[in-house]
Amino acid sequence: MRGDSPTFSFEFFPPKTPAAAEILYQTIRDLESYTPHFVSVTYGAGGSTRDLTHDLVERIQHATKLDPIPHLTCICHNEDEVEAILVRYARSAIGNILALGGDRPRDIPYNKSRDSFQHAIDLVKFIRRFNESGAHPDRRGFGIGVAGFPEGHPATPNRLVEMDHLKAKVDAGADYIVTQLFFDNRDFLDFRERCALADIHIPIIAGIMPVTSMNGFKRIAELAGGARFPAKLLRALQRCENDPEGVRRVGVHFALEQCHDLLDNNVAGIHFYTLNRSDATRIIFDSLGIPRRRSAQTPTVQSSEEVRKRLAN
Ligand SMILES: Cc1cc2nc3c(=O)[nH]c(=O)nc-3n(C[C@H](O)[C@H](O)[C@H](O)COP(=O)(O)OP(=O)(O)OC[C@H]3O[C@@H](n4cnc5c(N)ncnc54)[C@H](O)[C@@H]3O)c2cc1C
Numbered sequence: 001m002r003g004d005s006p007t008f009s010f011e012f013f014p015p016k017t018p019a020a021a022e023i024l025y026q027t028i029r030d031l032e033s034y035t036p037h038f039v040s041v042t043y044g045a046g047g048s049t050r051d052l053t054h055d056l057v058e059r060i061q062h063a064t065k066l067d068p069i070p071h072l073t074c075i076c077h078n079e080d081e082v083e084a085i086l087v088r089y090a091r092s093a094i095g096n097i098l099a100l101g102g103d104r105p106r107d108i109p110y111n112k113s114r115d116s117f118q119h120a121i122d123l124v125k126f127i128r129r130f131n132e133s134g135a136h137p138d139r140r141g142f143g144i145g146v147a148g149f150p151e152g153h154p155a156t157p158n159r160l161v162e163m164d165h166l167k168a169k170v171d172a173g174a175d176y177i178v179t180q181l182f183f184d185n186r187d188f189l190d191f192r193e194r195c196a197l198a199d200i201h202i203p204i205i206a207g208i209m210p211v212t213s214m215n216g217f218k219r220i221a222e223l224a225g226g227a228r229f230p231a232k233l234l235r236a237l238q239r240c241e242n243d244p245e246g247v248r249r250v251g252v253h254f255a256l257e258q259c260h261d262l263l264d265n266n267v268a269g270i271h272f273y274t275l276n277r278s279d280a281t282r283i284i285f286d287s288l289g290i291p292r293r294r295s296a297q298t299p300t301v302q303s304s305e306e307v308r309k310r311l312a313n
Contacts, residue, residue, distance in 0.1 A: 006263060006266075006267050006268060006269050006270060007036075007037035007038070007203075007205060007268065007269030007270075008034070008036050008037060008269065008270055008272075008285070008290060009036050009037050009038045009039060009040065009069075009205070009269065009270075009271045009272070010031055010036050010039045010040075010271070010272050010274050010281060011039070011040045011041075011042065011207075011271060011272065011273050011274060012024060012027070012028070012039060012040070012041050012042070012056070012274060012276055013041070013042040013275075013276060014041060014042070014044070014049060014052035014053045014055070014056045015052070015056075015276065016049065016052070020276070023276055023277070024056075024276045026278070027274065027276050027277055027278040028060070028064060028066070030278035030282060031274070031278050031281065031282070032064055032065065032066060033292070034282070034285055034292065035065075035292050035293040036066065037067070037269070037293075038066070038067040038068070038069050038096065039060065039066045039067070039068055039069070040068070040069040040070070040071060040098055040178075040271070041053050041056050041057050041060070041068055041069070041070050041071060042071050043070065043071040043072055043073050043100070043102070045073075045075055045076065045102065045103060045104070045105030045106070045108070045110075046075070046076045046105050046108055047108070053070060053071070054070070054085070054088065054089075056068075057070045057089070057092075057094060058092050061092050061093070061094060062092070067095065067096075068094065069094075069095075069096040069097065069098055069145065070089060070094060070097055070098070071097075071098045071100055072085065072097050072098065072099055072100065072123065073100045073101065073102025073103075073123075074100070074101055074102050074115055074116075074117035074118065074119065074120060074122065074123055075101070075102035075103070075104065075105065075110070075112075075115060076105065076108075076110065076114075076115065077115060077116060077117060078115075078116040079116045079117075079126065082116070082117070082123070082126060083126075083130065086127065086130045086135070086142070087135065089142070090130075090135055090136040090137065090142075091137075093137055093138070094142070095138065095142065095143060096142055096143040096144070096145060096175075097127060097142045097143075097144060097145070098144075098145040098146070098147070098178060099120050099123040099124045099127060099144055099145070099146055099174070100120050100123070100146070100147055101119055101120045101147070119165070120146055120147065120169060121165070121168050121169045121172050124144055124146060124169055124172045124173050124174055125172050125173065127141075127142055127144050127173070128141075128144070128172065128173040130142070143175045143176070144173055144174050144175050145174065145175065145176050145177070145178050145205075146166075146169045146170070146174040146176075146177055146178075147177070147178060147179070147180065148166060148177040148178070148179045148180070148191065148195070148204060149162070149179065149180045149191075149226075150179050150180065150182045150187040150188045150190070150191035151180070151182055151187050151226055151227065151228055152226060153180075153226075154225045154226045159194075163194060163195070163198045164198075166195070166198070166200065167198045167199065167200055170200050170202055174202065175202060175203075176202050176203040176204070176205060176268070176269075177195075177200075177202060177203070177204045177205065178205045178207060178271050179191070179204065179205065179206055179207045179271075180207055180224055180227075181207045181208065181209040181220065181224050181227065181273055182206075182207070182227070182228075183227070183228065183229055183230055183233055183254070183258070184228060184230045185258055185261050185262060185265070187228070188206050188262070188267075189265060191204070192204050203268035203269060204267075204268055205267075205268055205269035205270065205271050206262050206267050206269065206270050206271065207271050207273060208255055208258060208259060208262075208270055208271065208272055208273065209224075209255070209272070209273035209275075210251045210252050210254070210255035210272075210280040210281075210284065211233070211237065211247065211250070211251030211254065211255075212247070212248050212251050212252070212275075212277070212279075212280050213244060213247055213248065213251075214237070214241055214244075214247055216275070217237065217247075217251070232254075233250075233254050236250045236254065237250055237251075248280070251280070252280050252283050252284060255280070255284055256283075256284045256287050256288070259284055259288055260288065263288070272284070
């Protein structure tokens with residue numbers, strides 16, 4: 001994470017149906033040749049979707065040349081469960097974990113006071129202790145990422161206090177920050193400056209999600225609570241709201257301009273929220289003119305087909 005050039009990475013979520021799995025495997029096949037620095041896999045609020053995360057992370061680790069980073073959350077977990085997950089990931093030589101508070105479950109009864117970890121910082125400390133125990137095959141243990149919110153997190157309206165919480169996570173051992181999606185780069189750049197003022201000097205990776213449909217756009221507003229949509233983007237979307245292809249082009253173009261500007265401003269990395277689709281990310285990536293990294297081996301068409309088969313088994 002501490003290299004000179006920016007990192008590029010992709011986020012996936014675990015598919016729940018065989019059809020959705022097929023789409024994801026195709027996406028992984030499409031994106032593998034872009035040699036991202038890592039791909040991350042989200043973590044659900046409970047039950048079987050959590051096993052899907054573990055399985056997908058291990059499949060990516062063993063069947064592809066990608067470096068998967070699992071998300072792990074505090075919600076509905078005790079220490080023994082988290083330790084078992086860390087042991088499993090360590091055995092699979094997973095190198096990094098994104099330690100998060102987690103979204104509240106919507107469809108199961110939930111009592112936060114029963115969780116062993118109240119905030120992401122508790123998870124960061126626990127992973128640090130795990131690292132120190134020497135249980136990871138790499139003596140450095142897991143690298144630890146945490147979340148950052150350029151526009152602020154809805155649960156802490158006091159932005160000074162919020163920055164104190166972020167600083168505490170960093171002091172507890174976080175190695176890098178991945179941000180919530182944002183549409184106005186000024187929010188990200190100002191957040192980065194505020195982090196520097198708070199003595200936070202770890203890499204801050206920008207989360208980018210291209211709008212690809214009007215429905216998707218409305219879902220973003222719902223899920224990424226507090227996300228601010230600049231008038232420039234809204235105006236462009238309004239002009240073509242009845243033309244799905246036009247919406248997609250506007251969304252991709254807007255995200256591309258954001259990426260160019262972030263690169264001009266020496267961003268440490270760009271993390272694409274792919275929603276398990278590759279089209280928008282590929283167009284952006286190709287248009288940025290980023291050379292493929294030589295260190296990761298670019299798979300041939302044949303071997304990527306092999307990858308798809310191995311992922312599916
Ligand atoms: C890059 C990224 C990936 C994500 N992936 C997932 C995922 O896979 N699964 C999922 O469920 N959710 C995911 N989320 C959503 C995230 O879990 C929620 O937004 C969550 O509410 C905040 O997570 P956090 O890690 O910042 O939590 P925390 O650091 O625990 O912060 C949550 C809130 O509590 C406050 N706080 C922190 N520490 C303290 C303290 N000591 N005392 C009082 N208040 C405190 C913070 O200011 C903040 O308002 C992701 C978010 C991002 C940005």
